[in-house]
Amino acid sequence: MESGTGLGSTPSTLPYYVAFSQLVGLTVVAVTGAWLGLYRGGIAWESALQFNVHPLCMVIGLIFLQGDALLVYRVFRKEARRTTKVLHGLLHAFAFIISLVGVVAVFDYHRKMGYADLYSLHSWCGILVFVLYFVQWLVGFSFFLFPGASFSLRSRYRPQHIFFGAALFLLSVGTALLGLKEALLFKLGTKYSTFEPEGILANVLGLLLVCFGGAVLYILVRADWKRPPQAEEQALSLDFKTLTEGDSPSSQ
Amino acid sequence: MESGTGLGSTPSTLPYYVAFSQLVGLTVVAVTGAWLGLYRGGIAWESALQFNVHPLCMVIGLIFLQGDALLVYRVFRKEARRTTKVLHGLLHAFAFIISLVGVVAVFDYHRKMGYADLYSLHSWCGILVFVLYFVQWLVGFSFFLFPGASFSLRSRYRPQHIFFGAALFLLSVGTALLGLKEALLFKLGTKYSTFEPEGILANVLGLLLVCFGGAVLYILVRADWKRPPQAEEQALSLDFKTLTEGDSPSSQ
Numbered sequence: 001m002e003s004g005t006g007l008g009s010t011p012s013t014l015p016y017y018v019a020f021s022q023l024v025g026l027t028v029v030a031v032t033g034a035w036l037g038l039y040r041g042g043i044a045w046e047s048a049l050q051f052n053v054h055p056l057c058m059v060i061g062l063i064f065l066q067g068d069a070l071l072v073y074r075v076f077r078k079e080a081r082r083t084t085k086v087l088h089g090l091l092h093a094f095a096f097i098i099s100l101v102g103v104v105a106v107f108d109y110h111r112k113m114g115y116a117d118l119y120s121l122h123s124w125c126g127i128l129v130f131v132l133y134f135v136q137w138l139v140g141f142s143f144f145l146f147p148g149a150s151f152s153l154r155s156r157y158r159p160q161h162i163f164f165g166a167a168l169f170l171l172s173v174g175t176a177l178l179g180l181k182e183a184l185l186f187k188l189g190t191k192y193s194t195f196e197p198e199g200i201l202a203n204v205l206g207l208l209l210v211c212f213g214g215a216v217l218y219i220l221v222r223a224d225w226k227r228p229p230q231a232e233e234q235a236l237s238l239d240f241k242t243l244t245e246g247d248s249p250s251s252q
Numbered sequence: 253m254e255s256g257t258g259l260g261s262t263p264s265t266l267p268y269y270v271a272f273s274q275l276v277g278l279t280v281v282a283v284t285g286a287w288l289g290l291y292r293g294g295i296a297w298e299s300a301l302q303f304n305v306h307p308l309c310m311v312i313g314l315i316f317l318q319g320d321a322l323l324v325y326r327v328f329r330k331e332a333r334r335t336t337k338v339l340h341g342l343l344h345a346f347a348f349i350i351s352l353v354g355v356v357a358v359f360d361y362h363r364k365m366g367y368a369d370l371y372s373l374h375s376w377c378g379i380l381v382f383v384l385y386f387v388q389w390l391v392g393f394s395f396f397l398f399p400g401a402s403f404s405l406r407s408r409y410r411p412q413h414i415f416f417g418a419a420l421f422l423l424s425v426g427t428a429l430l431g432l433k434e435a436l437l438f439k440l441g442t443k444y445s446t447f448e449p450e451g452i453l454a455n456v457l458g459l460l461l462v463c464f465g466g467a468v469l470y471i472l473v474r475a476d477w478k479r480p481p482q483a484e485e486q487a488l489s490l491d492f493k494t495l496t497e498g499d500s501p502s503s504q
Contacts, residue, residue, distance in 0.1 A: 116445040121433055121458040128459075163473060167466055174426045174462070178433050181373055185437040193368040206373040207380075210426070214419055221415060221473075 010077055014225050018075055021215035025064045028212050031205045032059045039198040050109045055179065057102025062129065062172040063209065065095035067216040070169055073227045074219050081230070089145055092137050103130060122178035129171050136164055166220060173213035177206050262329055266477050270327055273467035277316045280464050283457045284311045291450040302361045307431060309354025314381065314424040315461065317347035319468040322421055325479045326471050333482070341397055344389050355382060374430035381423050388416055418472060425465035429458050 036043060036052045043052045069091035076084045103126075110117050118127060143149045143157050184192060184202050192199045219225060288295060288304045295304045321343035328336045355378075362369050370379060395401045395409050436444060436454050444451045471477060 116447075119445045119447055119451065121429065121436070121455045124455050124459060125429075125462065159475065163470060167469065170422060171462065174429060177373065177377075177426060178429055181430055181433050182437065184373070185434065193371045195368075195371055199371065203373045203376050207376060210377065210423065217419065218415060223411065 011225055014074065014219070017215065017219050018071065021067070021071065021212065021219060024208060024212045024215055025067060028205065028208045029060055029064055031201070031208060032056055035198070035201055035205060039201070045105070048109075048113075050105055050112070053105035054102045054109070055176075055183070057098050057105065058126075058172075058176060058179070061095040061097070061099030061102060062133070063176055063212065065091055065098065066133075066169050066172060067212060069095060070165060070216055070220055074225055077227050084227075085144060089137075089141060092133075092140075096134060096137060099130065099133075120178075120182060122175060122182050125171065125175040125178060129168055129175055132164075133168050133172075136161070136168060140165075166217065169216065170213060173209055176209055180206055180209075263477055266326065266471070269467065269471050270323065273319070273323065273464065273471060276460060276464045276467055277319060280457065280460045281312055281316055283453070283460060284308055287450070287453055287457060291453070297357070300361075300365075302357055302364070305357035306354045306361070307428075307435070309350050309357065310378075310424075310428060310431070313347040313349070313351030313354060314385070315428055315464065317343055317350065318385075318421050318424060319464060321347060322417060322468055322472055326477055329479050336479075337396060341389075341393060344385075344392075348386060348389060351382065351385075372430075372434060374427060374434050377423065377427040377430060381420055381427055384416075385420050385424075388413070388420060392417075418469065421468065422465060425461055428461055432458055432461075 032055060036056060040052050041049055043049055043056060045053065069088055072084055072088040072091065076087065107117060109115075118124065139157075140161055143154055143161070149157075180202055184199060188196055188199055284307060288308060292304050293301055295301055295308060297305065321340055324336055324340040324343065328339065359369060361367075370376065391409075392413055395406055395413070401409075432454055436451060440448055440451055
């Protein structure tokens, strides 16, 4: 549903930044695949290769898809707010399901190999991010997609939702860096310091992850790139506001 | 210099959040000291203990002081803008000098021990943060403290300065997590998975670092906690604006 006015027009440089973020994000996924294929024997659910499902799923789910879900309101500026909202929620749901497969893979692998769970800083940060991500999705769904919440409740919760969403994304990037480092040090040990090709490739992957996190954050916080409220939404919001504050609406 | 009006008054819950951030920040420094003292033999410039100067200086400089430098504009709301600006620049300068000592310590230690430099993801991220932090300080100084830059140039650069400042702080926290993980895995190896006390203490330190980063970021981005421009600054800014745009100022 197009209802674009001058207000809803796309800032001229925004598409280049979005394209750059997508290029970096897809490169992150591709380099993760290349690393696992070239140096870790590829991916399978059975056998020791099950571990490799973990980094790939986490990078696709909690890095690339989560990042893109945050950008939905910057990219879809003229579509109906509800459509954009559903897309935002759906992308986060996909991100959660894919990363759930990644989490199950590593716990199942640990169980089969007899390894301990949840002892490392990577795992502590990871489980924290994963649980909070699910809670954030549930709370976001109840407030913004479920029809019960009042206008004033939504307005008060919105800034918190945005802050915690961005913070969880950044913590996901940090947790991925910790996991990458852990995987490198467990396998390479002191050979890491001899500039092994795997070490260099993984370091480049780490910098790409940082770059993707930075690009998404930049697009998100640019004040002049925020999605402006559409004319009919503003009118509707005012009516809701009047309703929730107890007066009768100015127009129906 | 107090010139507080209703506009410049401190939001009621801000002091509690600032106090919380300081409590977490000081705990981070204390736990880093405790970790190095209890499990790494303490600190010295000569001998193998020289390495330990590195984490302590980086945590004090690039985590605690850098974080506090970002909060200066939220805490000092009624002081003259120039005073606040000088304090912001000075805190960043202290942070840089202390972290320079930390960087020199680790390079000197590597040289004495014959270890390779700059092979790990931690070192790549670290050197990137450190160089960019210095560049950000220099550019910030030239634009905001040196009297040459025009009002319009300052206004255009300000949002970039704020974004890159926050991004460098977050990258510093991420780099500290990577360094902590590296130090743990090099020493503990597979013993890390047996829930060694050092591992657990270091994991807690990692979570505290994340918590400090989150607290500083939250205080920084709360829209209603931003420092409002003071009446005389607004008038002065308008004069500057008029001057730089070529007209004569409305009043002298």
